[in-house]
Amino acid sequence: MANLITDYVVVGGGLSGCVIASRLSQSGKDVILLEAGPDPKNNPAVQFFLSGLTLQGGEFDYTYPTEPVPTTADRVHHLSSGKGLGGGTVINYGGWLRGDAADYDEWAEVVGDKRWSYEGLKPWFVKSENFYDSGADPQEHGFDGPMHVTAVSAAEGGQRKYPLRETIKNSWAELDVPHNIDRKNGASGGLNEMHENCDRNGARQPSNVVYPLDNVKVFTDTPVYRIIFDDTKKATGVELVDGRKVSARKQVIISAGSYQTPKILMLSGIGPSADLAQHGIPLLHESPHVGENLHDHYAIHLAYRLRNPSLGYAFGSAGFQNPAFLKGLPWDWVANQSLPEEILAKNQHEAKPGWGKRNVYEVFDAYVVPGIPGIPIDGTHISTSTMLLLPTSRGKVTIRSNSPTDLPSVRPNYLSTQLDRDSLIQAVRTTIKVMTATESMKPIVVGESPPIKEGLEGLTPLTVDTSDEAILERLQLTGEQHQHSGGTAAMGKVVDGEGKVLGVNGLRIADASIIPVPLGGHPQATLYAMAEQLVSMILADS
Structure with a gap:
């Protein structure tokens, strides 16, 4: 050239x-x-x-x-x-998951330009999408765009419904987290079904294609x-x-x-x-x-040992053989949650107005272990990702x-504010409760399995009674960015x-x-x- x-x-x-x-x-x-x-x-x-x-x-x-x-x-x-x-x-x-309407509205407010609010961006969300559900609200979703978007349970002719789908949904319901079916007006709080951008054969859709x-x-x-x-x-x-x-x-x-x-x-x-x-x-x-x-979105992946791996709940087991399960990443739910008032009150100088209703963290479940050191991908474990959506820490490039x-x-400065630390401790504690301590999940899961790696000796399984200090230590030792x-x-x-x-x-x-x-x-x-x-x-x- x-x-x-x-x-x-x-x-x-x-x-x-x-x-x-x-x-x-x-x-x-x-x-x-x-x-x-x-x-x-x-x-x-x-x-x-x-x-x-x-x-x-x-x-x-x-x-x-x-x-x-x-x-x-x-x-x-x-x-x-x-x-x-x-x-x-x-x-x-x-993963094809928009932020909450309040996130975009904050963007617009910060820059003084309503074109970057949720309403301002909505026409461009619609333009980019080819949404799977023709009955969805055409004001919220597009049906002629280049990016094919599907819900996990609708993929593969409805065959991609994982074995613990209803169990995990019920576990969140035990914590009074409602199923947000339609995400009306850009509201993404509660339990949402994972959406993906993949073609009708489950293949990746790179932007250059x-x-x-x-x-x-x-x-x-x-x-x-x-x-x-x-x-x-x-x-x-x-x-x-x-x-x-x-x-x-x-x-x-x-x-x-x-x-x-x-x-x-x-x-x-x-x-x-x-x-x-x-x-x-x-x-x-x-x-x-x-x-x-x-x-950036700082996150932690956690693994949970299954009581009976032979039931085919996880990728790598003999029973996890439905071909539809292997199209896309094996996941199904994502929960967006706000913080309890006591954490916001404790961090008034860092929390922003209206944060009592904002989605501060996200939890999704997966039927494969995403590279957690020492945890085999053999059908014995399922996993979660717990991610801080609205960090107040800022880094520098x-x-x-x-x-x-x-x-x-790159100096990312993860967990450099007390609010971020308190938020993720709360998020991890909620995740552990959903996955190990609800009536729905206790018959399924033995408990959390710590990573095994040189330098991580002495880690003990996280439980609902684990101290804040021990959860923070795990976050500091094993947390990582989510490429966002x-x-x-x-x-x-x-x-x-x-x-x-x-x-x-x-x-x-x-x-x-x-x-x-x-x-x-x-x-x-x-x-x-x-x-x-x-x-x-x-x-x-x-």
Whole structure:
């Protein structure tokens, strides 16, 4: 590839980048899409979610090492992030869960732009979806969009109903958690059925496949070094790591993700002046919030030993043989919960107004153990994920040097506020109660099985009577991110309400880095809607 020129250069071929490039090309625009990673089309493990479990930490995953995190026992976390055409949609688990309406309304309030409220985003949620239930509310769901979305129990002609589906539903009911069937008006609290984005054969739908790139000039294994600007601070193209250049007649759009986007901005001279000066990078525009405000969903996976594995309740057992069970990830319920008043009262200085009704944490069950050290995948255990949806801890991403080949420095600061610690302790205690101490589950589960690994010696099973201190220790020693990072080029601080980078011209950002506040749910449903709205703004400008 020699030096090239086009109308739009899109940097990053992940979820958002593929949507932006595809929609621009469908509107007759000349587009070049530059992706640092490879094209995954020839790897068969990409096709299905269960086989995709093997992709974590592989060639399609950056697995960024963090700096040691003092609040999680000085551990170095390895952060999964898609590296390849399709980005995170190639290595994720397919959950299609919007946040609560209140999450988007907070986003809109923070940036002063109602287009990012739930009502403002709703048309773009609808546009992106091809929803499984034709009887669903057409004001809430779409039926002609590119992303096929199904409820787990409706998949495979209704054959994918797992053996403990009703038992776990009843267990939550014992805790007075209602089944939220319709999620009316964007309300996601209570017990929801898991929705997935997979095609009618249970196969993965990567963004680069569902949003066609036939008319886009796509270059994989092509990392970008920095943005090129003219004397008026207008972005005119990009310089690649190998020194070649790609020019843009109209705009450069960065969709490189929450870790790479701030790195590219800083290497281009946009960021905190002190950080740039430290590495000898000329300042183009002082933007002190670049790399700040990193938020992520911190979570813990727990395993539960079954009393009678021969009953076929879990993946790996002889009785877990229904072919439909293996299409998609074996899970079915997700519970979104608020905090009790005593925790909010204790943390008044950190909790925000209205949090008594917000979904602060999520719990989902799975009939496979997701890589918990020492726990076999042999049908003897089921598992849960307990995840903090609205963390108040904030981290930072910055550059290690002025070299484009160095990975960014990431300081996630998990569990650095008392509210986050108290919230997850409450969430874990609730999870343990649902899975081990209800009348519904006690005949099924013996108890929780701690991970077994060097450095984790002495951990004891968690019970409903476990102390807060012991639960916190488990969170610090074994908790991890859920690959839902954002905020490092936040709207209202680094970009405006249309993704335009403040202080320069001709440059936009369109990825999770611009989302200013944590959102509940799993991010891909939101990111598709966000990208659809952003590309409509780009086209309106053109």
